[in-house]
Amino acid sequence: MMGLRLGFHYHTPLYRDPAGRLLTPGGQGRFIEGLAGACDRVVCFLHSPREQEIPYMDYELTAPNISHVDIGPHASVPRRMLQPGRFVKPVVDRRDEIDVLLVRGPSPLLAHMAHAHPDLPVVLLLVGDYMRGVDDLPQPFWRKELIRLWAGYNKRQQINAARRTLTFVNSRQLYDELKGLVPALRETRTTTLTAADFYEREDTCHATPYHLLYTGRMDRTKGLFQMAEAVNILTQQGEDVILDLVGRPEQGDPILDEIMAYAHDHAITDRIRYHGFKTVGPELFRYYQEADIYVLASLGSEGFPRTIWEALAHSLPVIATRVGSIPLFLQDGHDVMLVEPRSSTALAAAVRQLIHDPARRRAQIAAGLETVRQNTLENRSRELVAAITDWLRERGKSAAVTS
Numbered sequence: 080m081m082g083l084r085l086g087f088h089y090h091t092p093l094y095r096d097p098a099g100r101l102l103t104p105g106g107q108g109r110f111i112e113g114l115a116g117a118c119d120r121v122v123c124f125l126h127s128p129r130e131q132e133i134p135y136m137d138y139e140l141t142a143p144n145i146s147h148v149d150i151g152p153h154a155s156v157p158r159r160m161l162q163p164g165r166f167v168k169p170v171v172d173r174r175d176e177i178d179v180l181l182v183r184g185p186s187p188l189l190a191h192m193a194h195a196h197p198d199l200p201v202v203l204l205l206v207g208d209y210m211r212g213v214d215d216l217p218q219p220f221w222r223k224e225l226i227r228l229w230a231g232y233n234k235r236q237q238i239n240a241a242r243r244t245l246t247f248v249n250s251r252q253l254y255d256e257l258k259g260l261v262p263a264l265r266e267t268r269t270t271t272l273t274a275a276d277f278y279e280r281e282d283t284c285h286a287t288p289y290h291l292l293y294t295g296r297m298d299r300t301k302g303l304f305q306m307a308e309a310v311n312i313l314t315q316q317g318e319d320v321i322l323d324l325v326g327r328p329e330q331g332d333p334i335l336d337e338i339m340a341y342a343h344d345h346a347i348t349d350r351i352r353y354h355g356f357k358t359v360g361p362e363l364f365r366y367y368q369e370a371d372i373y374v375l376a377s378l379g380s381e382g383f384p385r386t387i388w389e390a391l392a393h394s395l396p397v398i399a400t401r402v403g404s405i406p407l408f409l410q411d412g413h414d415v416m417l418v419e420p421r422s423s424t425a426l427a428a429a430v431r432q433l434i435h436d437p438a439r440r441r442a443q444i445a446a447g448l449e450t451v452r453q454n455t456l457e458n459r460s461r462e463l464v465a466a467i468t469d470w471l472r473e474r475g476k477s478a479a480v481t482s
Contacts, residue, residue: 086177092128094136105359108138109271113460115142126153137358163191190236283371287319292370302376308423367393391447414446
């Protein structure tokens, strides 16, 4: 596995601060450092952030074998699509410095990066689908339709690129959709959880108020409004619960304002707390350690959210909706409790059941810990790099035979 020189591209930016530190959002930062632990070198072909994005560049890349090539500003999607060659050129200029380019998607420049250089092997890692969730966007109808048209075009280009290369997906839905279309297709499980992140305990819900936790983007497609409705239902039923929301606001999505207005109208403003964005590591993990139940009420498609792995590793019982790869990677009633999406009533009932069933809570916590131990960043990074190395080796043999 060692010896591979890996290039990496995704649309999430990386920032070199005045002190020379390389900073990026924590999820991406941990993923890159995981790759660096399994490769000889990782070259990041990433955008520089917009001014308003800099506060979220919270994770410092410290591995000595990571370098950054600024491919240009993280401009709007239309601007990037109008001049794709400008962003691809840095990859072409440094072709000789890498053995393969790993492109994470969906991403606006994925198809252009996949054809950056005729002699540069490209591997794809697909973790979502722009087409899903368009209907839930807080946009006027005409804009949703434009987004849908662009997302359909982007998806067709992505599939065309995947047909010609090794492609990893972290969603069973994506796997089933691409099976038969993509010859070299692998299912994987992405995570940012390291072996040092575990926090073990036998049980939660020791004292009221019981803290329900959600971490991640403040995005309405995560079912945040349904969580607020569930808190209202639980309060009316006499349960002493608080919903803690931790994460970055989603630009253009007023869901937090809508939740707070709902809380005010239903006299539960003291039951819903937004704590803002927290850095991955001790600052974020403190909220997992102080919580009693983790909730994720996604409305539609999911790959597999890394936050579920984080919750399980912190000995939290998890309630999630039956969407995407969640019911395929975790067993309902064993290491997770699953409910139907868009049902605040079902979500509230599941919370109430866990609060009042300590035996089920403890069993779910123990099973979750056992499951998540197999899915650390170290393990997944080694598997990913090993598969890429084997594919390059076979590709080289095939080229030799053809020639």
